[in-house]
Structures are given as structure tokens and as C-alpha cells.
Amino acid sequence: MRRRLLVLVAATTTLVLVAFLVPLALLVNDVAADRAVQAATVEAQALTSVVATAEGDPLALTVAQVDATSRFDVTVFLPDGERLGAEADRSPLVELAERGSSASAEADGGREIVFAVDGPDSTSVGVIRTFVPDAELRQGVARAWLALAGLGVALLLVGLVVADRLGRRLVRGATDLAAVSHRLGRGELDARADPSAPGELGVTATALNGLAGRITDLLREERETIADLSHRVRTPLTTLRMDAEALPAGEQSERIVASVDAVDRAVTDVIQQARRRGTGPEGVTADAADVVRERAAFWAVLAEDTDRELTVDVAPGPLPVALARGDLEACVDALLGNVFAHTPNGTGFTVRLEPRDRGGARLVVADEGQGLPSGQTTGVLRRGVSGSGSSGLGLDIVRRTAEQSGGGVRLDSPPSGGLTVVVDLGTGPEA
Structure with a gap:
């Protein structure tokens, strides 16, 4: 710019x-020429009376x-053909x-100027x-x-200096705006x-x-709302935990207590995520193998109860x-919960986790269900879009989590049936 x-x-x-200096330069040239011609004319005219009245040696001496x-x-x-003064040819x-x-x-x-000198009887007596x-x-x-060129x-x-100062100010203002925008981002x-x-x-x-001020206000209101919601949820969770612990000891009681703990952890993760929103989870990593193995073991109990081969x-x-x-656990739970x-x-399903060549991991969840209708393998990844009448948040959570890590999600619904979800989990935004 x-x-x-x-x-x-x-x-x-x-x-x-x-446009200004060229005509002025031509005018200076014309003025100089006119001044010289005028001076020569004045000097020549001064001899007119001498040529008209003097003769012989006085005239020759004066002209010399x-x-x-x-x-x-x-x-x-x-x-009579005689020539006095400077050497010159008799020109036309x-x-x-x-x-x-x-x-x-x-x-x-140069320029030649001639004057006819008439005598008292109006006859020509010479030419100057x-x-x-x-x-x-x-x-x-x-x-x-x-001088004009200078x-x-x-x-x-001067014009360039003024333009440079103005341009520097404009560029500095635009650069500052871009820098502030990046900082807000x-x-x-x-x-x-x-x-x-x-x-x-x-x-x-x-x-x-x-x-920026409006965004700050909205985030503050969001954090306050989440804090209020978490406070309201923790009370019934505490009651539920007490009721679960009061049940007779056994596998069912342990499962209920574990589920309450999972809900409590999810609420805590939501609060922490809301508090750090806008700062970004820089430097945060998780072991995908450990998380997937743990969540698969958790869902394996429900798979056994519903006669699913896992x-x-x-x-x-x-x-x-x-x-x-917590984000990775929510992503895995969303995928398995959808199954x-x-x-x-x-309906059987498979959970597979393998390393990626560029770092990170690839999570594949494939089921043997009815799959998705043709043409919906992309649209269901948008928030609130579902092919089965649900809220449509599960796959959106998976997509946002994968993109947050620098990866992505793709769906495949083969003609033979079923749905395969491939989630690439990266090691950072540039992965």
C-alpha cells in the first residue's frame, strides 16, 4: 500500500x-531570444542617424x-557597394x-536583422x-x-516525502488492525x-x-451460566452418589458409582474448558492408546449386555x-455412543487405533448397521444435523475435537452396509 x-x-x-515546467522552459527560451534581438535592434537603430547624415571617414570610424x-x-x-564594420556577405x-x-x-x-536607412530626399543611403x-x-x-529542473x-x-509519511501512517494503522485481529483470534x-x-x-x-468488548461480555456470561449450571448439577449428583453408595455392594452398585463419577468428571471438564476458552490448550497432550483402550473397556460392558460383538x-x-x-474421552464416547x-x-462393531506416519493416531470405528443414506456422509458432520432424528451433536463433537488436534474426520458408508468413521488425531495445528 x-x-x-x-x-x-x-x-x-x-x-x-x-505540464507546468515544459511551457515555462519554452517561454524562458523565447524571452531570452527576444531580449537579445531587442538589444541588437536598439544598437542598430542608434546608427540610423549617423548613417543618414555622416559620410566618409567619420562614418567609417563610428561604425568601427x-x-x-x-x-x-x-x-x-x-x-556605392562599400561595406563598413564587421565582415559580412550581401545576403538576400x-x-x-x-x-x-x-x-x-x-x-x-543565429539571426540576421537589417534596417533600411533613408536620406533627406527619401532615397536609400545605406543598410544597417x-x-x-x-x-x-x-x-x-x-x-x-x-534551475527549473532543480x-x-x-x-x-517534497511530494514523495509527504506521501511517504502519509503512507507510513496509513500502513501502520492497517498493520496495527491486523495485529490486533490476530491477537483476538x-x-x-x-x-x-x-x-x-x-x-x-x-x-x-x-x-x-x-x-472485542462484546465477545468478552458474551464469554463472561457463558462462563457464569456454566458455573451456575454446574452448581445446580452437582447437588443432584451428590445425592445420586450417596444413593448409589447406599446400595448393597455388588457389580451393579459399582457400575452406578462409576457412572456418577464419569458424569462428575464430564461436568468438571466442561467447566475447565469454559474457563480456558480463548487461551487455547497449548502444550496439552494425551495418550490416545491409553484413552481408547480405557473407553473401549468401559463400553464393552454395555456391548455385552446388548449382545454386540466388540x-x-x-x-x-x-x-x-x-x-x-477429557476432550479425547468425550470424542471416543461420542463415537461409541452413536453406535x-x-x-x-x-450389531457388532470394531474399534481400531493405529499410529499415523506424520505423528498422532488414527481412530477407526466401524459398525455393521444400516449405515447412512446416500449423500449424507458429509452433511451429518455439521452441528445439529442428524440422519436419524437425534440432536446431531455427537459427530460435531468428534469433528471439532479432530480439527482442534490438527486432524480431521471422514465417513464411509459402503454399499454392503454399515458405517465407518475415520478420525485423524494430530499432534498440533500444523499436523
């Missing part, structure tokens, strides 16, 4: 200077003195003056010729042109732009500051991925 502004100002200023002291060549042609212009016509014309190396060389016609022109360069430099919600930036940049900075194939760990353990929610009892 700054360079373009400089180029624009340079081009505009150059055009203006050319004038020619010696003049900047121009002065010659007097007499009717001199012959024209002998017939009574004074004139001037361009000649080789003066020659103005090119050096006299252009005297001072080069110096004037050099003035033009100085004006151009990284979660630094206290970042603010300078509203004193010039013109529309200041208006944009004010709007950006208002947007095949688990987890590569030896550790397989670190750029996710908090139980959208396939009939007795």
Missing part, C-alpha cells in the same frame, strides 16, 4: 511538473567603434533592405545589418532550465486497536474494539495427540 501510494504520487507530481564595443556583428552597406535580406524594407530572419548560426549569434539568443537559458526535482522529493481478548488512526481506519478500529485393536502406546484427556444409539441390539 505504501509503495503504491508513492508510485501514484510520483506519477501525478511528474505529470503536473511536466560600434562594432568593436557591441556584443553583435554590425555591418553597414552603402549604396540585405538586398531586400536596399529596396527600402527592414526585416529579420533566421540565418546560419546586425547579426545575433545563437549563443546570445540562448544566453541564460541553460541556467534557467537547470525546482521540479525538489517539488517531486489467538484468544487475547484484552487486545485493542488504536481508534486515533486516520480516516476509515479509526472507524474500523473503534468497531473492532466494540466487537472387536478392539489398539496399537501399543504411547500415541500422543494434541488434546486434553449404541443408532444401531439395533446385536
Whole structure:
């Protein structure tokens, strides 16, 4: 932007200077030529009375003195053919003056000026010729042109300096806006732009500051709402835990207590995630092999109760991925929960975890159910979209979790039936 502004100002200023200085330079040349011609004319006319009245040696002496002291060549042609003063040929212009016509014309190396001198009886008694060389016609022109060129360069430099200062200010304002936008994108919600930036940049900075303030308010309200919700949920969870612990000891009691603990951990993870929102879970990793193995064991009990054949194939760990353990557990639970929610009892499924070549892990959950209708393998990944009338949040949680780690999700519903969900879990945003 700054360079373009400089180029624009340079081009505009150059055009203006050319339109102004070129006619002025031509005018200076014409003025210098006119001044020299005028001076030569005055000197020649001063001899008119002498030529008209004097004769012989006095006339020759006077013409010689004038020619010696003049900047121009002065010659007097007499009717009898005699020539006085500077050496000069009898040109056609001199012959024209002998017939009574004074004139001037361009000649080789300068300008020739002739005057016809009439005697008392109105007869021609001589011709005064003066020659103005090119050096006299252009005297001072080069110096004037050099001054004009220097003035033009100085004006151009002044224009470029002013444009550079203005462009630097504009670029600085735009750069500051971009920097503040990036900081806000990284979660630094206290970042603010300078509203004193010039013109529309200041208006944009004010709007950006208002947007940042509004985002801060919304996040604060969200955290307060989640805190209130967690407080309300913990009370019935505590009651439920007490009731579960009061049950007779056994496998069912242990399962209920474990489920209550899982719900309590999920609530805690939601609160922690809300508190760190905007700062990003930098440096957080989890062992995908350990998490998948643990969650598969948890769901294996329900699979046995619903007559589902579960095949688990987890590569030896550790397989670190750029996710908090709670987020990865929620992702795995969402995938396995969808199998139980959208396939009939007795439907088998497979859970497979393997390392990726670029780091991270690949989680594959394949079931033998009815699959998805044709054309819906992409749309169901959007939040709130479901192919079976559910809330549509499960696969959206999986997608957001995978993208947070630097990976992605793809669905495959083969013609033979079933659904295969492939989740790539990366080691960071650049994975």
C-alpha cells in the first residue's frame, strides 16, 4: 500500500511538473531570444542617424567603434557597394533592405536583422545589418532550465516525502488492525486497536474494539451460566452418589458409582474448558492408546449386555495427540455412543487405533448397521444435523475435537452396509 501510494504520487507530481515546467522552459527560451534581438535592434537603430547624415571617414570610424564595443556583428552597406564594420556577405535580406524594407530572419548560426536607412530626399543611403549569434539568443537559458529542473526535482522529493509519511501512517494503522485481529483470534481478548488512526481506519478500529468488548461480555456470561449450571448439577449428583453408595455392594452398585463419577468428571471438564476458552490448550497432550483402550473397556460392558460383538485393536502406546484427556474421552464416547444409539441390539462393531506416519493416531470405528443414506456422509458432520432424528451433536463433537488436534474426520458408508468413521488425531495445528 505504501509503495503504491508513492508510485501514484510520483506519477501525478511528474505529470503536473511536466505540464507546468515544459511551457515555462519554452517561454524562458523565447524571452531570452527576444531580449537579445531587442538589444541588437536598439544598437542598430542608434546608427540610423549617423548613417543618414555622416559620410566618409567619420562614418567609417563610428561604425568601427560600434562594432568593436557591441556584443553583435554590425555591418553597414552603402549604396556605392562599400561595406563598413564587421565582415559580412550581401545576403538576400540585405538586398531586400536596399529596396527600402527592414526585416529579420533566421540565418546560419543565429539571426540576421537589417534596417533600411533613408536620406533627406527619401532615397536609400545605406543598410544597417546586425547579426545575433545563437549563443546570445540562448544566453541564460541553460541556467534557467537547470534551475527549473532543480525546482521540479525538489517539488517531486517534497511530494514523495509527504506521501511517504502519509503512507507510513496509513500502513501502520492497517498493520496495527491486523495485529490486533490476530491477537483476538489467538484468544487475547484484552487486545485493542488504536481508534486515533486516520480516516476509515479509526472507524474500523473503534468497531473492532466494540466487537472485542462484546465477545468478552458474551464469554463472561457463558462462563457464569456454566458455573451456575454446574452448581445446580452437582447437588443432584451428590445425592445420586450417596444413593448409589447406599446400595448393597455388588457389580451393579459399582457400575452406578462409576457412572456418577464419569458424569462428575464430564461436568468438571466442561467447566475447565469454559474457563480456558480463548487461551487455547497449548502444550496439552494425551495418550490416545491409553484413552481408547480405557473407553473401549468401559463400553464393552454395555456391548455385552446388548449382545454386540466388540472387536478392539489398539496399537501399543504411547500415541500422543494434541488434546486434553477429557476432550479425547468425550470424542471416543461420542463415537461409541452413536453406535449404541443408532444401531439395533446385536450389531457388532470394531474399534481400531493405529499410529499415523506424520505423528498422532488414527481412530477407526466401524459398525455393521444400516449405515447412512446416500449423500449424507458429509452433511451429518455439521452441528445439529442428524440422519436419524437425534440432536446431531455427537459427530460435531468428534469433528471439532479432530480439527482442534490438527486432524480431521471422514465417513464411509459402503454399499454392503454399515458405517465407518475415520478420525485423524494430530499432534498440533500444523499436523
